Amino acid sequence: MATGVTAQDAQYALDVVKRICAEVGPGLPATPQERERAAIIQRELRAHLDAGDVSMEEFTLAPEAFLTSFPTVVCMLLAVLLNISTGRIPGVSPWVTSIAALVFSIIMPLLFVLEFVLSLEVTDRFFPKKQSVNVVGRLRKAEAGKVKRLLILSGHHDSAPENTWLRFTGYGFYVLSATFAIGMAALVILCLIQLAGLILGREAVVHSGTLGWALLVYPIVPSMVYALFLTRGRKGGGTVPGAADNLSASALAVAMCRFLVNIPSSIPADTEIRFVSFGGEEAGLRGSRRYVARHLDELNRLEARLLNLETIAHPEITILTSDVNGSVRNSPEMVRSAVAAAERAGVPYKVASAHLGVANDSGPFSRAGLKAATLLGFKTPQQMVAFYHQVRDTPEVLTIEPLLNALKLTLEWVRSGGE
Numbered sequence: 001m002a003t004g005v006t007a008q009d010a011q012y013a014l015d016v017v018k019r020i021c022a023e024v025g026p027g028l029p030a031t032p033q034e035r036e037r038a039a040i041i042q043r044e045l046r047a048h049l050d051a052g053d054v055s056m057e058e059f060t061l062a063p064e065a066f067l068t069s070f071p072t073v074v075c076m077l078l079a080v081l082l083n084i085s086t087g088r089i090p091g092v093s094p095w096v097t098s099i100a101a102l103v104f105s106i107i108m109p110l111l112f113v114l115e116f117v118l119s120l121e122v123t124d125r126f127f128p129k130k131q132s133v134n135v136v137g138r139l140r141k142a143e144a145g146k147v148k149r150l151l152i153l154s155g156h157h158d159s160a161p162e163n164t165w166l167r168f169t170g171y172g173f174y175v176l177s178a179t180f181a182i183g184m185a186a187l188v189i190l191c192l193i194q195l196a197g198l199i200l201g202r203e204a205v206v207h208s209g210t211l212g213w214a215l216l217v218y219p220i221v222p223s224m225v226y227a228l229f230l231t232r233g234r235k236g237g238g239t240v241p242g243a244a245d246n247l248s249a250s251a252l253a254v255a256m257c258r259f260l261v262n263i264p265s266s267i268p269a270d271t272e273i274r275f276v277s278f279g280g281e282e283a284g285l286r287g288s289r290r291y292v293a294r295h296l297d298e299l300n301r302l303e304a305r306l307l308n309l310e311t312i313a314h315p316e317i318t319i320l321t322s323d324v325n326g327s328v329r330n331s332p333e334m335v336r337s338a339v340a341a342a343e344r345a346g347v348p349y350k351v352a353s354a355h356l357g358v359a360n361d362s363g364p365f366s367r368a369g370l371k372a373a374t375l376l377g378f379k380t381p382q383q384m385v386a387f388y389h390q391v392r393d394t395p396e397v398l399t400i401e402p403l404l405n406a407l408k409l410t411l412e413w414v415r416s417g418g419e
Contacts, residue, residue: 003263005411009255010403016251017243018395026238029063029158029283030130033237037157038133041277044254045137048261053138059290062127066284071111073227079104079187083211098198102191109184117325119284132279134287137257140272141264148270150302151418153256154361155249155309156281159242161231163389170385176226183223243395249309250277252406268417278361288361292368305371305418308362312377312406316348320374324363326354334373337419341412347405377402
């Protein structure tokens with residue numbers, strides 16, 4: 001029977017995470033600290049691969065376009081002020097303020113859906129551009145002929161800004177998030193009612209669609225406070241170490257590289273294994289999107305398959321059938337291959353679709369029609385409240401069992417050629 005991964009391989013991955021957290025610390029997208037984290041991963045890959053087989057790929061992004069809630073808050077505030085002022089400003093037609101209020105109330109959820117939920121680059125052109133980097137390592141057998149298939153193992157090395165409400169309210173975050181959704185919907189409905197009243201010429205309807213103190217107290221003002229202070233710790237590299245999310249995955253990719261270099265018999269014939277650590281994931285999957293755009297012809301030609309790892313902190317591995325908040329369907333073939341690998345490896349797993357708040361680097365691959373899926377080792381809501389996007393996401397939240405389970409599953413997947 002072929003040699004398998006051991007707890008020592010998982011410990012190696014954990015040691016890489018500890019080293020990055022100790023030597024660099026947090027690394028927000030497109031910061032010098034993110035680049036330093038990438039450099040350590042590059043050096044680790046070069047310790048196992050030839051220098052020419054490890055590269056850094058630069059790319060441009062506007063990290064604040066995704067990370068900031070400023071456009072949403074401004075639109076909400078303008079919609080509120082215009083709605084309240086309808087019919088109360090001398091010389092200004094109520095039609096002007098009412099229509100403008102409706103427009104801004106619609107822009108608010110529209111921006112949220114396009115930029116946050118779908119991770120599309122809608123407002124990026126209006127924000128400063130910065131540089132980030134993807135780290136790429138390549139491995140194939142020494143005697144391999146022409147490469148006919150490409151298997152990619154990936155994670156991301158950047159960390160997130162701290163989620164204010166998870167840090168200070170715990171499970172209250174869910175209540176506040178629901179309030180935000182209610183606030184957005186309520187504002188659109190009220191502005192529609194107000195405009196309908198003007199169209200019908202009925203003052204009572206206009207009045208019922210105009211914000212009063214009750215709705216300002218809840219949910220409108222709480223929604224604006226929620227959005228305005230959604231994140232904190234956004235100077236320098238930030239405050240979130242990102243040990244689980246997602247240095248755990250990048251370190252596991254390096255650990256698998258180390259294992260396969262030592263046991264090349266596990267690499268299928270005519271196959272290249274690529275180990276990729278993406279930058280800018282926390283800025284809306286920008287690193288993986290740039291990678292797909294840059295290599296799309298090659299990825300299609302080599303029938304590329306991506307197995308992305310995300311937040312490996314719980315022993316049961318979730319194999320995601322969709323991504324980008326459930327808006328993108330992952331390859332059913334990839335899901336089946338991951339399930340088969342989990343069963344062969346004897347690893348506990350479940351199959352689930354992505355929900356709101358779950359967006360990973362397999363998304364841009366699946367959106368481009370490539371075969372991709374994500375393995376998520378994360379238990380919600382317990383671990384989300386405990387450390388997700390918080391200063392508490394340190395190496396101490398990681399244990400050997402989840403890391404080893406992810407390695408076992410990944411190795412079986414590689415050995416099968418992603419089948």
